[in-house]
Amino acid sequence: MTEQDKWIRHYVTLAEQGDFHAQISVAWEYVKGGYLPYDRLKAEHYFQSAEKTSPLLARFHHGKAKILWGDSPDDIHDMQIGDGNAGYSPAYYIIASSFIATNRKDAAVKFYRLAARCGHLPSEVLLWRSEGAGFWGKLKKIPRLIQIFFQMVFIRMRDAEDHRILT
Incomplete structure (x- = not known):
């Protein structure tokens, strides 16, 4: 063996x-x-x-797998929305990612925004990337992105499963 x-x-x-x-x-x-x-x-x-x-984290991983399997974003939404509405920001991130996988950018932006409002740092970065703020608008947010980067590094060092950084 x-x-x-x-x-x-x-x-x-x-x-x-x-x-x-x-x-x-x-x-x-x-x-x-x-x-x-x-x-x-x-x-x-x-x-x-x-x-x-660990129901929230298990459903988060299950949702990621469903994206890889090509499941409908609507099915993933139905699976994750309750967790998101309860304040678990990675659930919104998974919903947004499922919409990105099917080229539904407007729906994805909506859920990245919800996740970012709940403190999900990667969603805040992805929201910055996907919003059409123009060159100067994006340039003004670079200091915040640098802050997010360091926050994510320090959070990951303490707890790799912290909901604020799960991707």
Whole structure:
């Protein structure tokens, strides 16, 4: 048995025992089809199992996978909107990203704006990039972007799963 096989077996065992991080890792392996064969049903099983421990973060990851699978932005919206309305800004980010993936920029900007208002820093940067403020308008916001960059670095150093920086 290779080291890779041992790693996979170990993580699958942890995931079956309810370990949140293992469940998310195993789900992503099924999404990517890397160490484990691609299997959407098994990936969804592990994402849904992870919801028992950390529902917001599990649905965030599940939403990202749905974008990769090409699911409808409307389905992703329905899955995430409750979390966003409850103040979980990464849910709005996922909704916006699903609209970007289908070239619905106006809808994406709306949700990036909502996420930024809730304190989601990457959404604030993406909003800056997508709004047509013109050269001088964008230039005036560069000091804020530099501040955001450093905030994101310091937040990530403390907690990589902080909702203000999830992407």
